Amino acid sequence: MAEFEYPRQLRILTGGGFKSVFNNVTLKVPDQHILLLATPNGLSHPRIGFVISKKNVRRAVKRNRVRRIMRESFRLNQHQLPAVDILVLARPGLGELEKDELHRLAKKCWSRLRKKAQKSLK
RNA sequence: GGAGUUCGCCGGACAGUCGCUGCCGCGUUUUGCGCGGGGGAGGAAAGUCCGGGCUCUAUAGGGCAGGGUGCCAGAUAACGUCUGGGCGGCGCGAGCCGACGGAAAGUGCAACAGAAAGUAAACCGCCUAAGUACCUUCGGGUACCGGUAAGGGUGAAACGGUGCGGUAAGAGCGCACCGCGUGGGUGGCAACACUCCACGGCGAUGGUAAACCCCACUCGGAGCAAGACCAAAUAGGGACCCUUAAGGUGCGGCCCGCACCGGGUCCGGGUAGGUCGCUGGAGGUGUAUGGUGACGUACAUCCUAGAUGAAUGACUGUCUACGACAGAACCCGGCUUACAGGCGAACUCCUCAC
Numbered sequence: 001m002a003e004f005e006y007p008r009q010l011r012i013l014t015g016g017g018f019k020s021v022f023n024n025v026t027l028k029v030p031d032q033h034i035l036l037l038a039t040p041n042g043l044s045h046p047r048i049g050f051v052i053s054k055k056n057v058r059r060a061v062k063r064n065r066v067r068r069i070m071r072e073s074f075r076l077n078q079h080q081l082p083a084v085d086i087l088v089l090a091r092p093g094l095g096e097l098e099k100d101e102l103h104r105l106a107k108k109c110w111s112r113l114r115k116k117a118q119k120s121l122k
Numbered sequence: 123g124g125a126g127u128u129c130g131c132c133g134g135a136c137a138g139u140c141g142c143u144g145c146c147g148c149g150u151u152u153u154g155c156g157c158g159g160g161g162g163a164g165g166a167a168a169g170u171c172c173g174g175g176c177u178c179u180a181u182a183g184g185g186c187a188g189g190g191u192g193c194c195a196g197a198u199a200a201c202g203u204c205u206g207g208g209c210g211g212c213g214c215g216a217g218c219c220g221a222c223g224g225a226a227a228g229u230g231c232a233a234c235a236g237a238a239a240g241u242a243a244a245c246c247g248c249c250u251a252a253g254u255a256c257c258u259u260c261g262g263g264u265a266c267c268g269g270u271a272a273g274g275g276u277g278a279a280a281c282g283g284u285g286c287g288g289u290a291a292g293a294g295c296g297c298a299c300c301g302c303g304u305g306g307g308u309g310g311c312a313a314c315a316c317u318c319c320a321c322g323g324c325g326a327u328g329g330u331a332a333a334c335c336c337c338a339c340u341c342g343g344a345g346c347a348a349g350a351c352c353a354a355a356u357a358g359g360g361a362c363c364c365u366u367a368a369g370g371u372g373c374g375g376c377c378c379g380c381a382c383c384g385g386g387u388c389c390g391g392g393u394a395g396g397u398c399g400c401u402g403g404a405g406g407u408g409u410a411u412g413g414u415g416a417c418g419u420a421c422a423u424c425c426u427a428g429a430u431g432a433a434u435g436a437c438u439g440u441c442u443a444c445g446a447c448a449g450a451a452c453c454c455g456g457c458u459u460a461c462a463g464g465c466g467a468a469c470u471c472c473u474c475a476c
Contacts, residue, residue, distance in 0.1 A: 012431070049431060060168090060449050064435090072436045075141065099436090 010078065012049030012085055021049070021085045026120060029112045033094040036109055038084040038117075046081040048074050052090040062095035069099065073106035081110060082117040 012018060021039050029036035041047060050067050057063045070088055074081075097105065 018431070051431085061447095064449060068435050072141075076436090103436090 010045060010047055010074075012047050012087070018049055018051075018087065021087050027084065027113060027116050029109050029116065031091075031105065031109065033091050033097060034105060034109065035089040035091060036113060037087040037089065038113060041083055041085045043083050046074075046078060046084055046086060048086045048088065050088050050090075052088075052094075056090040056092050057095035059095065063090075065099075066090065066094055066097075066102065069102045070106055073103060073110070077107070077110050080114060082114065084113075084117065086113070 012021070021037055024039045025037045026040065027036075027038040029038075048071070050070070052063045052066060054063075057066060074086075
């Protein structure tokens, strides 16, 4: 069972998808370098989208690295997450973090997101 | 061996596990999946500073305004790039650097210092004693007037230099050499050089044109979110033909000019979303050949990212420790800037040895 794939179904693909999350934020996970916004999507799996602006992470190489590591972590932890649309917003300084710091940060965010989701669904 | 100059190249590799995305083949076929194979960021992909292709606007046309370039010749699709040459500067040298047209068309500008900064100019100094005045030991002395750009001083810069003659003192005032200008000659396609000849004493013609300006050449505008097609919703258009008086709109500055709005005939329209544009090209490599060279020509051979909320990644191990700057977004040619570490070639200078 190939349970750790990352097909297109797990991404937010359209501008409309992004808008609906921004307009119906039910879960917020703020951190110093990152901000997660999420809303239930009515599907059987979570979806993810990235908003990493040039303003917050100047170099394209660093933007790519942040997105790739966050996405990899999402792929490996997707079954621990509730069925929500998640937006990952970058904050200043995110591009300066090392690889292992990003991995730790991602794990922390997922567990906080899970707890908040359980609370709000009760 | 040391110091240096120029040019070229590399920009982690290998293995395993889990993933992503085009392409090809097979299977399935609700056109989405599954399996296998193979491809998947750079030397600057960057800054967006130039030049082109491509697309739409008129096959981009005339004038004005405005911008760009600026020694000469060539290369090129084109250029602000490149090559060769000239001139000037730097370096012992290999080499390197230069917005390098015009100030004898006009306008403007130059702080401070200085007498004077351009129709040049007497502050000190030097000279003169004819004239006027004063003093006098009756020889003369001094001031004014006058001559003088050789000397001092100021300045970033003071309008040819050195020597001899000359002179009251001086001065291209005269002469020699050097420099400069004009005309001719010779060499060169030319920029320019030679100094072969003649002429000009040189206050002719100072500097500044990344000040206006003049001259020569050159540039229409917008950009792949260009633009074309398929198409829910909503809504009132679209295509073709004919015609055009006025006015309006568009062609991104203005004028000319051009197109549309008018009439007729025919046809469903085109936002979300999707498809194309989208990578085979002024392409790479090799050989031959023309050229000093940039580059051209011929033949052979290769196909080398094409995403679209946006793929090329994560983890682990090994390699004398592994790493800088940095991520394609229509495509090419350049320029500029960033860059850990490393490799190669040619040449120059110094030292030693033979």
